[in-house]
Amino acid sequence: xxxxxxxxxxxxxxxxxSSLAMLGIVIGVVAIASMGILGNSLVLTVSDxxxxxxxxxxxxxxxxxxxxxxPGGTGGPSSLSITEQNFQQIKRASxxxxxIPVLQTSDRMKLGVGSDEIxxxxxxxxxxxxxxxxxxxxxxxxxxxxxxxVGSTFAKDNxxxxxxxxxxxxxxxxxxxxxTGIIEERGMAFDVSTDSAIIVTKxxxxxxYNRNDYDKVVVxxxxxxxxxxxxxxxxxxMNKRDKIVDVVDTRKTMETIFSAFGQITTFVSAIGGISxxxxxxxxxxxxxxxxxxxxxxxxxMRSIGAQRKEVMSMFIYEALILGVVGSLIGGTMSLLxxxxxxxxxLQTTKYLFVPSSMIHIIYxxxxxxxxxxxxxxxxxxxxxxxNPIDALRHE
Amino acid sequence: MDEQPVMVFKDxxxxxxxxxxDVTALDGVCFKVxxxxxxSIMGPxxxxxxxxxxxxxxxxxxxxxxxxxxxxRTVDMSDKELTELRRDRIGFIFQYFNLFxxxxxxxxxxxxxxxxxxxxxxxxxxxxxxxxxxxxxSLFTHTPTEVSGxxxxxxxxxxxxxxDPDILxxxxxxxxxxxxxxxxxxxxxxxLNRKGTTIIMVTHDLNIAAYSKRTIRIADGRIVE
Numbered sequence: 310x311x312x313x314x315x316x317x318x319x320x321x322x323x324x325x326x327s328s329l330a331m332l333g334i335v336i337g338v339v340a341i342a343s344m345g346i347l348g349n350s351l352v353l354t355v356s357d358x359x360x361x362x363x364x365x366x367x368x369x370x371x372x373x374x375x376x377x378x379x380p381g382g383t384g385g386p387s388s389l390s391i392t393e394q395n396f397q398q399i400k401r402a403s404x405x406x407x408x409i410p411v412l413q414t415s416d417r418m419k420l421g422v423g424s425d426e427i428x429x430x431x432x433x434x435x436x437x438x439x440x441x442x443x444x445x446x447x448x449x450x451x452x453x454x455x456x457x458x459v460g461s462t463f464a465k466d467n468x469x470x471x472x473x474x475x476x477x478x479x480x481x482x483x484x485x486x487x488x489t490g491i492i493e494e495r496g497m498a499f500d501v502s503t504d505s506a507i508i509v510t511k512x513x514x515x516x517x518y519n520r521n522d523y524d525k526v527v528v529x530x531x532x533x534x535x536x537x538x539x540x541x542x543x544x545x546x547m548n549k550r551d552k553i554v555d556v557v558d559t560r561k562t563m564e565t566i567f568s569a570f571g572q573i574t575t576f577v578s579a580i581g582g583i584s585x586x587x588x589x590x591x592x593x594x595x596x597x598x599x600x601x602x603x604x605x606x607x608x609x610m611r612s613i614g615a616q617r618k619e620v621m622s623m624f625i626y627e628a629l630i631l632g633v634v635g636s637l638i639g640g641t642m643s644l645l646x647x648x649x650x651x652x653x654x655l656q657t658t659k660y661l662f663v664p665s666s667m668i669h670i671i672y673x674x675x676x677x678x679x680x681x682x683x684x685x686x687x688x689x690x691x692x693x694x695x696n697p698i699d700a701l702r703h704e
Numbered sequence: 705m706d707e708q709p710v711m712v713f714k715d716x717x718x719x720x721x722x723x724x725x726d727v728t729a730l731d732g733v734c735f736k737v738x739x740x741x742x743x744s745i746m747g748p749x750x751x752x753x754x755x756x757x758x759x760x761x762x763x764x765x766x767x768x769x770x771x772x773x774x775x776x777r778t779v780d781m782s783d784k785e786l787t788e789l790r791r792d793r794i795g796f797i798f799q800y801f802n803l804f805x806x807x808x809x810x811x812x813x814x815x816x817x818x819x820x821x822x823x824x825x826x827x828x829x830x831x832x833x834x835x836x837x838x839x840x841x842s843l844f845t846h847t848p849t850e851v852s853g854x855x856x857x858x859x860x861x862x863x864x865x866x867x868d869p870d871i872l873x874x875x876x877x878x879x880x881x882x883x884x885x886x887x888x889x890x891x892x893x894x895x896l897n898r899k900g901t902t903i904i905m906v907t908h909d910l911n912i913a914a915y916s917k918r919t920i921r922i923a924d925g926r927i928v929e
Contacts (some may be wrong), residue, residue, distance in 0.1 A: 609802045610804075615791075616784060616787050
């Protein structure tokens with residue numbers, strides 16, 4: 310169509326100003342899409358780190374509550390723990406789901422002769438519960454009290470292999486354990502963060518640290534839809550009179566985290582949106598200039614039979630070309646920008662080429678095109694409604 | 705043969721309401737134009753020539769009175785209908801040629817065809833039309849700014865004729881040309897008229913008006929002879 314051709318040629322002969330208007334759209338698209346991609350990549354990164362614990366209810370002693378501390382404890386918040394009786398109540402409330410009692414402490418340990426002592430987290434778990442909670446990368450689950458499992462980061466950082474020995478306590482005074490398996494990487498977790506920790510049997514832990522009570526109970530819920538019900542059941546059972554335990558639904562917590570990330574992503578994308586609005590004003594400006602420069606041409610068109618809508622279409626096409634080309638360039642640059650940002654900030658680009666990240670490029674490009682069109686409508690309408698006689702007289 | 709006049713003005717009045725008071729540009733103008741006529745409209749500045757041309761070209765509507773183009777009453781037509789009438793029945797030729805600088809010569813001539821057909825058109829008719837106004841083939845792909853004023857006016861004539869209009873409206877067609885080139889253009893117009901094209905020309909140049917067969921003189925918004 311001839312009006313499309315005229316629009317293209319008008320952009321071509323005013324290449325500099327058209328390019329500057331497009332640059333605004335490019336910046337706007339890059340701002341919106343890159344921020345969106347970054348936000349989504351962050352969500353996916355955290356999601357990946359937390360996904361293994363999204364099926365749990367975590368029960369911990371209520372800080373400031375009246376739960377009985379361990380024998381000989383000071384009674385302060387740090388001495389709070391869950392008794393065997395409490396655990397049995399939690400187990401009944403959460404049945405038929407698996408309730409896993411967890412003991413936790415930190416201690417010095419030495420890995421081999423001549424090596425320096427390090428301090429790491431030690432979890433005490435019943436050997437029967439371990440397969441429900443942790444997956445092994447290599448080796449086997451410990452059956453006897455002399456075995457220990459180690460986290461993947463712990464193993465890597467300390468060059469620990471299956472069969473290595475770890476002396477626990479100052480100068481190994483708590484005993485020496487043999488590594489039977491290395492746990493798969495789990496990332497950040499609400500239940501047990503094992504990557505940089507070691508896992509010993511509950512019996513060994515009780516004996517070494519003289520502990521009978523638990524630090525937390527992890528309930529693995531088989532059907533995720535039951536999470537709220539399990540949480541309520543435990544709360545109703547345990548907090549009937551006083552609040553003695555805090556019960557956390559990990560999926561709910563994750564949803565809260567993702568919601569917060571989503572809000573941050575929306576906020577930074579909105580800042581990108583402002584730059585798009587500025588670009589829109591730039592398009593409006595050059596379209597108004599284009600109309601003013603071509604008033605006589607519009608008069609000629611109208612006098613030889615161009616309808617108002619045809620004149621309008623010519624300017625709409627012009628705005629559309631600026632928007633589409635600017636958005637395409639912006640979309641491409643967003644991909645490159647997203648790649649660069651993901652590489653630098655997240656150290657990975659695996660979350661870039663996924664639909665939930667790519668959609669932000671589509672959003673940015675669509676917004677760019679829509680803004681361009683909206684900002685082209687008024688100048689186009691003005692051009693179409695010029696009086697042909699006045700337009701013909703215009704010098 | 706079609707005996708219907710191509711244009712009829714009946715008691716046409718045009719008043720421009722201005723803050724300082726109404727200005728009557730045309731006051732009871734009556735005339736008719738038969739098919740094949742070549743008419744000059746002459747008159748001093750401010751006499752109403754331009755207003756008359758705008759009304760004849762359906763670019764404006766009268767305050768009162770009736771105008772018929774090829775038997776069609778135009779007074780109550782919508783903007784869309786008037787635009788279609790201009791596109792299909794009227795050819796405009798302006799003093800300053802008024803070609804589209806972004807289009808080449810062939811595209812300028814095919815432009816009204818595309819408006820009419822709403823699709824891409826065969827440029828062969830435009831080439832034939834340009835040859836009929838004595839424009840060389842080698843110029844067809846040039847832009848208007850790359851050819852002379854006389855050649856531009858020939859392109860404008862070809863553009864005006866491309867949709868086979870009933871009337872050609874000329875507004876000082878030689879006003880921006882030297883006398884020799886202007887004479888060439890007027891010879892072309894006379895030839896077109898001999899072939900049957902109805903021409904109405906606004907001019908203040910007696911030498912140019914001499915090419916027409918009838919002159920309508922206008923003064924103070926009235927036809928005086």
